Amino acid sequence: MSFDDWLRTDRLPHIWCSGCSNGTILNCTLAAVDAEGWDPDRTVFVSGIGCSSRAPGYIATDSLHTTHGRALAFATGVKLADPSLNVVVFTGDGDLAAIGGNHFIHACRRNIDLTVVCMNNLIYGMTGGQGSPTTPLGALSTTSPYGSSEPAFDLVALAVAAGANHVARWTAYHVREVQKAIQTGLRTPGLSFIEVRAGCPTNYGRKNRLREVTDMAEHFRTRSMVKAKFDRLVAEGRPIPPDTIVVGEFVRRALPAMGVAP
Amino acid sequence: MKLVIDENRCKGCNLCTQVCPYRIFRPGRRPNRKGVIVPELDRPERCTNCRLQGLYGRTLCGICQLTCPDQAIGWVRERPYEPLTMEVEY
Numbered sequence: 246m247s248f249d250d251w252l253r254t255d256r257l258p259h260i261w262c263s264g265c266s267n268g269t270i271l272n273c274t275l276a277a278v279d280a281e282g283w284d285p286d287r288t289v290f291v292s293g294i295g296c297s298s299r300a301p302g303y304i305a306t307d308s309l310h311t312t313h314g315r316a317l318a319f320a321t322g323v324k325l326a327d328p329s330l331n332v333v334v335f336t337g338d339g340d341l342a343a344i345g346g347n348h349f350i351h352a353c354r355r356n357i358d359l360t361v362v363c364m365n366n367l368i369y370g371m372t373g374g375q376g377s378p379t380t381p382l383g384a385l386s387t388t389s390p391y392g393s394s395e396p397a398f399d400l401v402a403l404a405v406a407a408g409a410n411h412v413a414r415w416t417a418y419h420v421r422e423v424q425k426a427i428q429t430g431l432r433t434p435g436l437s438f439i440e441v442r443a444g445c446p447t448n449y450g451r452k453n454r455l456r457e458v459t460d461m462a463e464h465f466r467t468r469s470m471v472k473a474k475f476d477r478l479v480a481e482g483r484p485i486p487p488d489t490i491v492v493g494e495f496v497r498r499a500l501p502a503m504g505v506a507p
Numbered sequence: 508m509k510l511v512i513d514e515n516r517c518k519g520c521n522l523c524t525q526v527c528p529y530r531i532f533r534p535g536r537r538p539n540r541k542g543v544i545v546p547e548l549d550r551p552e553r554c555t556n557c558r559l560q561g562l563y564g565r566t567l568c569g570i571c572q573l574t575c576p577d578q579a580i581g582w583v584r585e586r587p588y589e590p591l592t593m594e595v596e597y
Contacts, residue, residue: 247566248579249581252578257577257578258515258516258518258568258577258578258579259577259578261576261577262518262521263518263519263576263577264518264520264522264576265576266576267576268575268576268578269522269573269574269576270579272572272573272575272576272578273573289525305585313559420526420570420573420574421570421573424573446520458521458522459519459521459524459525460528462522462525463525499531
């Protein structure tokens with residue numbers, strides 16, 4: 246069985262733009278779920294609103310397409326109603342960090358046994374490229390035509406501070422690493438949060454000189470830095486390029502979790 | 508096994524041309540029926556997974572399949588190779 250068997254092939258091709266990383270992250274998640282050998286009948290995919298939240302519609306298991314930002318609240322309900330179910334949540338950055346920010350920190354605080362995959366494309370892609378809480382400083386978007394003037398949200402630091410059990414960040418270029426991180430997250434009891442930097446060539450790249458899909462992937466390849474190297478550079482006091490994406494596993498711990506199947 | 512690109516699903520983003528370690532995918536030249544310029548395969552028999560998947564019993568590289576955002580890349584089973592036979596009539 247490969248991850249292709251988890252897809253609803255009658256719904257494909259999907260509606261995402263050409264080169265959208267959401268499809269890649271969907272592949273990685275399904276490959277991880279498939280490698281874990283989960284039963285499709287006991288697996289639930291939950292999502293909110295946004296480009297990324299179209300993902301459960303293409304998966305041949307039970308899924309919930311819920312209200313904006315409330316995917317984690319619905320997933321909490323699913324998990325507490327039947328702790329034997331495996332629950333995976335797909336969200337985007339606007340869904341998780343902006344309108345669902347409060348649900349996110351409280352889900353991390355409660356440490357519910359969920360796997361949260363955040364497809365962070367740094368922008369509101371579906372509504373036309375408005376700036377989101379994770380739009381980097383100086384990036385152009387529809388609502389910040391002279392460059393974003395606000396500092397961006399660091400979702401990984403937020404999840405670590407709020408008490409999630411497993412936190413990692415990768416980019417959509419690092420497919421195997423994303424798959425392994427999600428697989429680790431599926432095994433970890435408690436909330437595991439995987440932020441995946443996704444490319445949005447249509448709405449983010451077009452305004453930020455990354456119009457071609459391959460330019461976006463090259464950007465991810467050259468700008469990402471593994472956490473061990475980042476920590477070493479910080480300890481040595483060496484300069485770090487300002488737009489570095491720190492990737493890797495940030496925390497894995499065994500705080501008391503909620504909703505774990507007995 | 509044989510490497511195939513599903514032309515119905517491909518949207519022509521050319522990500523596969525960047526990630527394949529053997530550079531099997533090349534940017535295509537002419538649009539297909541849907542107007543998508545699908546990448547073309549350059550000697551696909553070099554693909555590791557095509558050659559050795561049956562021997563090892565698992566997917567070996569598969570980076571292009573994981574990376575493809577449109578789920579367009581896959582492998583189909585081929586009929587086993589049959590050497591040509593010739594009957595000689597006396």
